[in-house]
Amino acid sequence: MKQTCTICPRRCVLEEGQTGYCRARENRGGKVVCGNYARVTALSLDPIEKKPLKRFFPGTRILSVGSYGCNLSCPFCQNSDISMANEKTVDWRIATPNDLVDQAEQLKGAGNIGIAFTYNEPLIGYEYVFDCASLAKERGLKTVLVTNGFILPEPWLELLPVIDAANIDLKAFTEEGYRSLGGDLETVKTAIALAAERIHVEVTSLIVPGLNDDESEMRAEAKWLKALPGGVALHISRYFPMYRQREGAPTPLGTIDKLTEIARQYVPNVYRGNC
Numbered sequence: 001m002k003q004t005c006t007i008c009p010r011r012c013v014l015e016e017g018q019t020g021y022c023r024a025r026e027n028r029g030g031k032v033v034c035g036n037y038a039r040v041t042a043l044s045l046d047p048i049e050k051k052p053l054k055r056f057f058p059g060t061r062i063l064s065v066g067s068y069g070c071n072l073s074c075p076f077c078q079n080s081d082i083s084m085a086n087e088k089t090v091d092w093r094i095a096t097p098n099d100l101v102d103q104a105e106q107l108k109g110a111g112n113i114g115i116a117f118t119y120n121e122p123l124i125g126y127e128y129v130f131d132c133a134s135l136a137k138e139r140g141l142k143t144v145l146v147t148n149g150f151i152l153p154e155p156w157l158e159l160l161p162v163i164d165a166a167n168i169d170l171k172a173f174t175e176e177g178y179r180s181l182g183g184d185l186e187t188v189k190t191a192i193a194l195a196a197e198r199i200h201v202e203v204t205s206l207i208v209p210g211l212n213d214d215e216s217e218m219r220a221e222a223k224w225l226k227a228l229p230g231g232v233a234l235h236i237s238r239y240f241p242m243y244r245q246r247e248g249a250p251t252p253l254g255t256i257d258k259l260t261e262i263a264r265q266y267v268p269n270v271y272r273g274n275c
Contacts, residue, residue: 001016008124009183036067039092039094040095041066041092045064047061051116052167060112061110067120067128068120069086070084070148071148071150076239083121097128115141117129129159142165144166145166147168148188153191156194160198164200166201167235172212173185173212196229203232203235206237206239209248234267236256236263256275
C-alpha cells in the first residue's frame with residue numbers, strides 16, 4: 001500500500017519497498033521509516049566551533065555523526081560523497097542509539113559535551129535522531145543538529161524538546177534561489193523561527209556567486225534574522241567549487257567581507273567562515 005512521508009515538504013508518496021527522494025526514507029511494511037536508521041558513515045570528535053557554533057559552549061568538543069542522503073539537491077554540495085549517496089554507494093556501519101550515547105559518555109574526559117548530527121542531512125533520519133537525542137538528554141548530554149531546515153512544522157516541533165542547539169543553513173533569501181536547490185525559502189524560515197523560540201540557533205549562509213551574493217539580499221536576510229528571538233548568530237561562509245559545480249572560482253574574499261559588513265549592521269554576531 002502506498003504511504004506518504006510526512007517529514008519534509010516533498011511528501012513523497014511511496015510504494016512498498018520504495019525509497020524517497022532523500023535516498024533514506026522508505027515504505028517498509030506499510031509505514032514510512034528511515035532506512036538509514038543507525039547507519040553511520042562518519043564519526044569524529046570535533047571542536048564545537050567546526051559545526052559551526054560559536055556561541056554554544058565554546059572551547060568544547062562534540063561527537064559528530066553522519067549517515068547518508070539529503071532532501072535537497074544543491075549542485076555545489078560540500079559533502080556530496082555521503083549526502084548524495086545511498087545504502088549501496090557508500091560504506092556504513094551500525095551504531096545503535098545506545099552505542100552512540102555510550103561512546104559520547106566515554107569521551108567526556110576529552111572535552112565532549114554530547115552528539116552533533118551533521119555531515120549529511122540528519123532530519124531524513126528523523127527517528128534515529130529522536131531516539132539518540134532522547135537517550136542523550138536522559139544522560140545529561142547535549143544534542144546538536146546541523147541541518148538544512150527543510151522539514152515540516154509538526155515533526156520539527158515534536159523533535160525540538162530533545163534538541164539543545166542547531167546550526168541551520170539559510171542557502172538563499174529568495175524563493176527563486178531555493179527552487180534552484182529543490183527547496184523553498186518559507187519552509188526554512190519557519191524552521192529557523194520555531195527553533196529560535198526554543199533552543200540555541202545559529203545560521204550559516206554559504207555565499208555562492210550568482211546564487212546569493214547580492215548585497216540587497218544579504219541586507220534583507222540580516223534584517224529578518226535581527227527580528228528573531230535569542231540573538232541568532234550568522235556565519236557567512238566562503239564557497240569552493242564542488243560536486244556538480246566544479247567550474248569557476250571560490251567566492252571572492254572581497255564579497256565575503258562586504259556581505260559581512262552589511263550583516264553586522266543588523267546582526268550583532270556575524271562570523272566569516274572558510275576564509
